[in-house]
Amino acid sequence: MRxxxxxxxxxxxxxxxxxxxxxxxxGKHKLSYFALLNIQ
Incomplete structure (x- = not known):
């Protein structure tokens, strides 16, 4: 299994x-958007 x-x-x-x-x-691709906040 790959x-x-x-x-x-x-x-x-x-x-x-x-x-x-x-x-x-x-072979299908899924697009997911993740909002990254500036961690300080």
Missing amino acids: QQMLHWCGMPNIKGEVLMIIFSQK
């Missing part, structure tokens, strides 16, 4: 969002 290929693409937008692209075993 593990799912996880590709983390850190591409911060103007709002500071990061695009996460997850490739599933079927």
Whole structure:
């Protein structure tokens, strides 16, 4: 059984969002947006 290929693409937008692209075993890709806040 092949593990799912996880590709983390850190591409911060103007709002500071990061695009996460997850490739599933079927070759389909899911786009998930995560808003990262500045932790101080």
